Amino acid sequence: MKKVIVGNHAVSWGVQLARAEVISAYPITPQTQIVEELSEMCADGRLPARFIKVESEHSAMAACIGASVAGVRTFTATSSQGLLLMHEMLHYAAGGRLPVVMADINRAVAPGWNIWTDQNDSLSQRDTGWIQLYCENNQEVLDTTVQSFKLAEAVDLPVMLVLDAFYLSHTSEPVDIPDQADVDTFLPKREARLKLDVNDPRAFGALSPPDMYMELRLRQQEAMEQALEVFDAVEAEWGERFGRRYGAIEPYRTEDAEIVLVTSGTVTSTARYVVDERRARGEKVGLVKIKMFRPFPTARLRRALAGIPRVAVLDRNLSPGRSGIFAEELRAALYDLEPARRPGLDGYVIGLGGRDVTPDTIGECLDRSRAALAAGRAPEREDLWVGVKP
């Protein structure tokens, strides 16, 4: 069945198809439509789940954790300040190895109050131990929502699926909605390996002294390392059933490219357009979309970019005092390449707080990287911020 729906509702549909059992959330723009739709689905019986609108995002995640420990499938959604308020609980969900699934609508962080898109909210949760998946369009949002539950439950780790404020959350696109019966075969009811059970009593979250703690973290790291392969398997199964795959990373027209853009989120669609246009003019440019940010697909990115003369990373985020965050991650990932095959890397900061990223913005980045390539040195810092007012 095809429907024209906004990104927020694509998430709600995904959660309904996945048959989440406990949904706990707090309103925040621009996420609110997700849980409003879900509260209706729960109230009118389309989704047999228990819904609670709690008193804060911190409580929303705490309630998901509680429900998840009880062995049921749980979901919440948030954005920006709400995600930041959850921070403590994010660590708890991941450290507790609980497969909670959450949608985060990428929105800039205050002060400088702003409800428009940028990635600093989710990226500042980088080290909480959540798998992070960035989506490009509403179909990908729906597909990723359902897949996230399967991935989370397979590796016992929480998954955050991330979509851009307004460009996806409030933009309508045609979305193919799979049949419930097919989704049920793809994603059966959750079978928790460990859960609260009166017949087999266990305590969760106990004190872990120095002689235990490190091993817990090691297990977590191993699960994260497995998550990439599991993600591939989940996507492969989804692809067989429903005919769509996205990949943890997606190289696009990178063959023989001299400059490759690295993008995530909706900027990718604009960048594809720019790449096509420039290719038509004979310029050797391509792009690599990063969907999975955690675990970081290091080896895969290294393979995709080895030998490319110049890489232009488009970051809609900033780690103040350093640079864009994807650029930093990528720099580290490419470090191990032998110098002859290691690309020069320009990290552009663009589109913060919802500033438009147009084909011209991206074209500008490409031009500056081309100049850098010709000159054999990186652009100055001033030239790495594109689209700022003088």
Next chain:
Amino acid sequence: MSTRTDDTTAREHPIAPFIRMERMPHIWCPTCGIGTVVKCYATALADSGVDLDKACVVSGIGCTGRVAGYMRLDGFHSTHGRAIPFATGLKLGRPELLVTVFSGDGDLVGIGGNHFIHAARRNMDLLVVLVNNFIYGMTGGQNAPTTPLTAHSSTMPFGNFERPFSLPHLAASCGASYVARWTCLQVRQLTWAFAEAIGRKGFRFIEVIAPCSTLYARLNKLGSGLDLMRFYHDNVEIRNGADTREVDIGYQEKIVCGKFRDEERPTYLELMHEHYRKTLGDRYVPMPPEGGLIRGED
């Protein structure tokens, strides 16, 4: 007395000096009640002759959370639910200031509920103005901790079944020294209440029932904000000194208004000074009450 209608000279609005006119038009919907509350507060400030350089407003997030940004007073637009802790820090840093917290029900007693009860318990010297419109306005009409039973909200599409707070009772039982409730129809009483509370100290709580025309009224098919004002007109019962256990608000039922408590009790800072003076004697060196080292200019 007749009013001349041919005089079209533009005059300044009486509360214009209190408002950042460069930020007008504001975001509030037509017939929303928040603007009226701001008008009453500004009038009370003017009437009570407070030094405006010593008055500040702290807001949280939401439709009422915009107040701090619109008033020409120093203040913060803080984060969701945290207006009271921000204001507490402000008061401790500069005890001579009149610190008013202006925010909504979802902000102050939903996400910020913990701060509300503890500031009341400590009798922190803050004037807390809570505009209660029974719903989360800015995010689209979700159920609030004040939504009356059976009222509709966007997260309770078949009516609310969660028991709401009765805010005067909550504030009074936590220890607030001044507790009142008015609707934004009673502009005189509300203005007087503000003026009176400005002159008191400790945790002063004023709940103002106000229409959210766009969400609460629409989701419940109650007409416009004006219809809600008419409802207040017909259904407000003024009972000064009422027992706060008896002032719950039911869906479209009578609303008990009035001043419910007005008691002088020592504030947090007074208790602190007194306690240390008693226990430490001469060894206690209090920061000057007017703000100590931070205050350099006079």
